[in-house]
Amino acid sequence: MEDEIIVNIDVMLAKRKMSVTELAERIGITIANVSILKNGKAKAIKFQTLAKLCKALDCQPGDLLEYREGDGADEKEL
Numbered sequence: 001m002e003d004e005i006i007v008n009i010d011v012m013l014a015k016r017k018m019s020v021t022e023l024a025e026r027i028g029i030t031i032a033n034v035s036i037l038k039n040g041k042a043k044a045i046k047f048q049t050l051a052k053l054c055k056a057l058d059c060q061p062g063d064l065l066e067y068r069e070g071d072g073a074d075e076k077e078l
Contacts, residue, residue, distance in 0.1 A: 001070040008064055009038040012057045027052040 013023060024034045029049065036042050037053075050061055057064070 003070045004068050006066040006068055007037060007040045007042070008066055009034070009053065009057075012059055012063055013038070016057055018057070023053075023056055026056040 009023075013020065020031055020034050020038065024031045027034075027049065037045065037049075050064070053059075053064060054061060
């Protein structure tokens with residue numbers, strides 16, 4: 001398994017009792033794009049979008065993003 005970044009938007013939405021639709025409206029992106037972020041399918045996120053998420057969810061970037069170290073099994077030796 002490779003190192004990965006886990007997106008915890010769903011956790012923060014639940015804590016704030018907020019829907020994906022409401023979050024999308026507050027930060028000005030489509031519901032589809034919020035879902036892509038929430039499900040960890042996004043390849044990148046703009047700092048501006050991260051800032052809007054933090055403002056809307058009243059949280060810090062570390063509340064939304066989590067680093068998980070892989071077990072190294074997929075890494076090739078040099």
